[in-house]
Amino acid sequence: MELSEKVAIARKRKGLTQEQLADLANVTVRTIQRIERGESIPRAFTIKTLAKALGTNFEDLANNETQNDSSPNVSAVVQNNFNPDNERHILKILCLSCFSYLAIPLVHFIIPIYLLKHSGSSNTLTINLARVVIRRQIYWAIVHSFLLLLTLAYNFINAVYFEASYLLHYLWPFFTMYILNAFIIMHSLIRINNTTYSPVFSV
Structure with missing residues (x-):
């Protein structure tokens, strides 16, 4: 299962809106939206913060989804969405x-x-x-x-x-x-x- 799906499912399971999760994780609503749409691959620190806010383990949420900022996938996402x-x-x-x-x-x-x-x-x-x-x-x-x-x-x-x-x-x-x-x-x-x-x- 992709990280985007895990975050969305865990958020809905806890009955949280994207705005509420953003407040708990101390990130922007846009960040949550981009992660759940699979448009962004967050850093390890962000995944840890999301895991804590969602009441789950970092390992379960990450599951090899964390990548370096220099990876091709991240670069492609940035180039496609940056305006x-x-x-x-x-x-x-x-x-x-x-x-x-x-x-x-x-x-x-x-x-x-x-x-x-x-x-x-x-x-x-x-x-x-x-x-x-x-x-x-x-x-x-x-x-x-x-x-x-x-x-x-x-x-x-x-x-x-x-x-x-x-x-x-x-x-x-x-x-x-x-x-x-x-x-x-x-x-x-x-x-x-x-x-x-x-x-x-x-x-």
Whole structure:
């Protein structure tokens, strides 16, 4: 029996959906779908994670199905299913979702994290670039909060010790950081457009 059939049968036997199995195994839904369709041969680590989530043994699930990433079968699957335009589209949507900071600042990075988790992409470059975009948004939220606190501290000290000779308006750091983040997101979009893709997957 093929690995794809074993995973599908074991999942249905436990009454799990593909989404539930993906959450238990800490992989994407797309990864589960590709494995069950026989479009991808996962690494040993992924098989071990699936075996644990399905409550079965690694040996029973693998049964000589594990292959090196350099094997002809894996290469053929990657070449047939890899689409650079789809990967760029995923990253562009993720980048554009970062503009949610205009409505929900400081926690807006949760949206691109959610999109990455449910994107279904297993391409290493896509995942790495998405993580860079998300990290930049987290850094922005931290710096934004720090500048507002710094402004508060400056105004407090100025009011208490210098009789409020000059108070800094909170809108200055606020709008400065907002404009800066727009440039950060646009820079990420330009980087994505200029990225050269190769079919390297991390299943």
